[in-house]
Amino acid sequence: MTPIGPYILQILFDSLTLGSLYAMGALGIALIFGVMRLVNFAHGNFVAFCVFALLVPSTEVTARVFLGALPTPLLILVILAIGAGLSMASEIIVFRHIRQANPVTMMIASFATGFTLQYILLFLFSSRPKTVDLWAGISTPVTIAGAHIPLLQLITIGVTLVLLLSLTWLLRRTQFGIEMRGAAEDFMMARLLGVRANRIILAAFAVSGFLAASIGLILVAQSGTADIKMGLPIMLVAFVSTVIGGMGNLFGAVMAGFLVGLVTTLLQVTLPLELRGFRDALVYAAVILMLLWRPQGLFASATAKERV
Amino acid sequence: MRKVMKIKQTWHGLSLCASLSLGLVGLGLTASPSQAADKIVVGMAIASSGFMTAYDQPAAQAAKIKIDEINAAGGLMGRQIEVVEADTKSDQAEGAKAGLAVLDKGADLVIVSCDYDFGSPAALAAQQRGKISFFLCAESIKAGIQGVGPYSFSASILAAVQGATMMEWAYHKKKARTFYQLKDTWTEYNKGICDGFDWMESTGSLKDAKIVGKDTFKNDDPSISAQISRIKALAKEPDAIQLCTMMPGAPSAIKQIRAAGINSMILNGSGVDGNYWINAVPNLTNFFVPVQGSVYGDDPNKAIEQFNQNFAKKYGARPVTQYTYPGYVLIELWAKAVTRAKSVDSKPVVAELEKMKNEPTLFGPRSFSAQLHHQNQGLYLIAEITGGKGKIVDRWQISKPIPLDALLKK
Numbered sequence: 001m002t003p004i005g006p007y008i009l010q011i012l013f014d015s016l017t018l019g020s021l022y023a024m025g026a027l028g029i030a031l032i033f034g035v036m037r038l039v040n041f042a043h044g045n046f047v048a049f050c051v052f053a054l055l056v057p058s059t060e061v062t063a064r065v066f067l068g069a070l071p072t073p074l075l076i077l078v079i080l081a082i083g084a085g086l087s088m089a090s091e092i093i094v095f096r097h098i099r100q101a102n103p104v105t106m107m108i109a110s111f112a113t114g115f116t117l118q119y120i121l122l123f124l125f126s127s128r129p130k131t132v133d134l135w136a137g138i139s140t141p142v143t144i145a146g147a148h149i150p151l152l153q154l155i156t157i158g159v160t161l162v163l164l165l166s167l168t169w170l171l172r173r174t175q176f177g178i179e180m181r182g183a184a185e186d187f188m189m190a191r192l193l194g195v196r197a198n199r200i201i202l203a204a205f206a207v208s209g210f211l212a213a214s215i216g217l218i219l220v221a222q223s224g225t226a227d228i229k230m231g232l233p234i235m236l237v238a239f240v241s242t243v244i245g246g247m248g249n250l251f252g253a254v255m256a257g258f259l260v261g262l263v264t265t266l267l268q269v270t271l272p273l274e275l276r277g278f279r280d281a282l283v284y285a286a287v288i289l290m291l292l293w294r295p296q297g298l299f300a301s302a303t304a305k306e307r308v
Numbered sequence: 309m310r311k312v313m314k315i316k317q318t319w320h321g322l323s324l325c326a327s328l329s330l331g332l333v334g335l336g337l338t339a340s341p342s343q344a345a346d347k348i349v350v351g352m353a354i355a356s357s358g359f360m361t362a363y364d365q366p367a368a369q370a371a372k373i374k375i376d377e378i379n380a381a382g383g384l385m386g387r388q389i390e391v392v393e394a395d396t397k398s399d400q401a402e403g404a405k406a407g408l409a410v411l412d413k414g415a416d417l418v419i420v421s422c423d424y425d426f427g428s429p430a431a432l433a434a435q436q437r438g439k440i441s442f443f444l445c446a447e448s449i450k451a452g453i454q455g456v457g458p459y460s461f462s463a464s465i466l467a468a469v470q471g472a473t474m475m476e477w478a479y480h481k482k483k484a485r486t487f488y489q490l491k492d493t494w495t496e497y498n499k500g501i502c503d504g505f506d507w508m509e510s511t512g513s514l515k516d517a518k519i520v521g522k523d524t525f526k527n528d529d530p531s532i533s534a535q536i537s538r539i540k541a542l543a544k545e546p547d548a549i550q551l552c553t554m555m556p557g558a559p560s561a562i563k564q565i566r567a568a569g570i571n572s573m574i575l576n577g578s579g580v581d582g583n584y585w586i587n588a589v590p591n592l593t594n595f596f597v598p599v600q601g602s603v604y605g606d607d608p609n610k611a612i613e614q615f616n617q618n619f620a621k622k623y624g625a626r627p628v629t630q631y632t633y634p635g636y637v638l639i640e641l642w643a644k645a646v647t648r649a650k651s652v653d654s655k656p657v658v659a660e661l662e663k664m665k666n667e668p669t670l671f672g673p674r675s676f677s678a679q680l681h682h683q684n685q686g687l688y689l690i691a692e693i694t695g696g697k698g699k700i701v702d703r704w705q706i707s708k709p710i711p712l713d714a715l716l717k718k
Contacts, residue, residue, distance in 0.1 A: 007537065007541050010537040010540070010541075011534065011537060013533070014531070014533040014534045014537055015534075017531055017533055018530065018531050018533070018534075021530050021531070060625075061362075061582075061584040061625075061628045062583075062584050122358070122359060126361070126362050127358070127359030127360070127361065127362045127363075127398075128362040128363075128555070128584070128628075129555050129556035129559070129585065131559060131584070131585045131586070131587050131588035132587075132588070133587045133588065133590050136590045139563065139564075139566075139567030140567070141567065141568055141569050148540060148568065148569060150533075150564075150567045150568060152567070153533065219530060222530075222531065222560065222563070222564065223557075223559060223560030223563060223564075223588070224559050224560065224563045224587075224588030224589060225556055225557075225559045225560055225585070225588050227556035228359070229528070229556075230528075230556070232528075233528040233529075233530065234530055265533075265534045268534040268535065269534050269537075269538070273522050273523070273524070276523065276524045277493045277524050279524075280526070
């Protein structure tokens with residue numbers, strides 16, 4: 001039997017890895033919700049689209065690499081740029097024109113955008129999952145205090161922390177970030193104070209797409225698989241995390257993402273086998289209880305309550 | 309998209325033509341041109357668009373190869389088989405419409421989607437019209453009498469048989485004694501494989517075999533690291549991991565298991581057969597699945613490799629997985645039953661199908677009974693993935709069929 005210390009450490013890393021993916025997803029959704037009250041259900045499809053950009057479009061069963069053949073630094077830059085570009089394109093082509101519509105209309109438009117992207121991928125690549133061998137070496141386990149942690153877990157946690165710190169710096173220390181935070185808190189007031197709506201919303205979409213691409217790269221490195229529906233489960237949890245964190249609160253969304261990752265992992269570890277299949281049901285039951293206790297979310301922004 | 313290949317004729321019309329033909333033959337008259345229209349209609353209510361296409365089409369193409377062979381050999385009871393198709397669009401509601409569409413075109417047999425959930429609406433439509441339906445490759449007990457009705461069959465082998473086969477084989481041929489079960493709770497198919505593992509252990513026939521731990525995950529879990537940590541926490545690495553999963557999540561789970569340094573042999577169902585996903589886990593080794601025939605070019609039965617080559621010649625690529633083969637098998641079995649019944653009427657054909665006990669087919673023996681229209685025992689080839697390549701290493705048939713009570717969990 002593995003000693004209890006390393007096992008707990010292993011579980012901690014498992015929770016942080018899952019939480020990192022959820023936190024990045026939640027932040028991507030919260031950024032856009034903050035500036036234009038849009039719950040972007042196409043976010044998960046952005047993740048899948050970025051992953052498929054690594055492959056040559058083909059309905060043949062064996063995948064051929066396309067951008068996946070680029071040297072690693074260039075590959076990362078190009079995929080992140082594709083994520084940001086796709087997200088910005090969705091704002092320019094779709095969401096900008098319905099900004100004044102009610103939130104339900106915008107939400108339906110985001111569903112439609114997501115389905116369109118999914119069917120484009122289905123048409124180009126077929127429904128059979130494709131395999132991509134990306135950075136095989138980073139799955140090697142490393143030993144930390146007796147716990148065997150796959151290197152990719154450490155990279156996932158590290159990348160998430162770096163992204164979050166960079167974004168915090170961007171939001172706190174740059175004019176651009178201050179405008180975005182202001183817009184997230186109270187968009188109308190921010191506009192009255194001179195914040196340019198198109199510019200700030202487009203920037204939010206770019207950062208959101210950048211985060212979607214990051215999730216895509218981590219997922220494909222971990223699973224070795226590209227599937228047209230691959231971003232959707234994370235998107236759903238990410239959306240729930242933004243609600244738990246308090247709609248419009250970026251810090252809350254990130255914290256809630258980590259919290260959902262922790263609760264999911266702990267339930268997986270502690271539940272008896274018969275109940276483990278109901279793990280997600282219990283996670284969502286906990287979400288309902290939490291929302292009954294704090295409907296505005298755990299870290300609600302001052303202006304959020306009346307909007308939600 | 310609806311694709312109609314040729315003829316549109318009602319059953320009454322067919323019956324009348326058949327009666328007239330028989331009468332003319334009885335009078336010693338030669339065939340008239342009108343007899344050319346006296347065809348048997350096979351309806352395919354399957355996906356030609358949407359995500360099920362990749363799973364339905366290969367088996368449907370195999371069925372068409374067998375139909376072509378029958379037609380080239382003079383037809384079924386001297387009548388040519390005509391195929392009519394309707395697209396389920398990978399949608400359950402559309403599935404029912406597609407079923408009705410091919411029935412309206414006079415289908416005597418309705419071939420439905422590979423998956424129980426997607427195929428059952430069309431199969432139910434056939435059942436209501438008193439027509440035989442065959443699931444292309446569904447492996448749930450529900451794909452048949454239990455989930456549709458007495459005219460419904462499946463062309464594949466139950467998922468539970470796959471789990472039971474792998475455990476018994478690994479015990480006898482690989483000396484595996486400790487097993488760890490990791491079940492993906494997404495589909496009935498996955499649960500069925502694990503039910504097979506459980507049943508095999510419960511029979512007590514593998515005396516010192518033990519499932520030392522069990523865990524669950526979901527096919528789309530972004531990470532199964534918590535499940536892997538639990539395996540790593542075992543006192544000793546198990547001899548084999550019983551993995552009950554399918555695409556698209558399977559490569560991710562397998563990759564994560566191997567990345568964590570767990571080298572136990574992995575046993576799965578047929579759902580992960582094929583070469584196309586293997587480069588997701590570079591140099592994957594010690595991985596085994598049961599298959600009805602080999603897509604790797606090394607099937608011990610030369611006729612199966614010949615089939616693979618014919619398939620490639622006709623459709624431009626070799627079969628990707630073993631799920632191509634049940635399409636061929638179903639036409640083989642149904643055509644035999646029709647010949648023996650001397651009719652395409654459902655009742656006598658079902659009676660003939662239910663009489664089949666170890667009926668030989670190109671892909672192994674098949675049996676049906678009045679209680680079960682599925683295979684609760686089957687001769688499997690064992691495929692091993694080693695060094696990132698698939699090959700056939702053995703064959704195995706479970707020592708006794710899985711009883712219906714165990715399949716229904718009574």
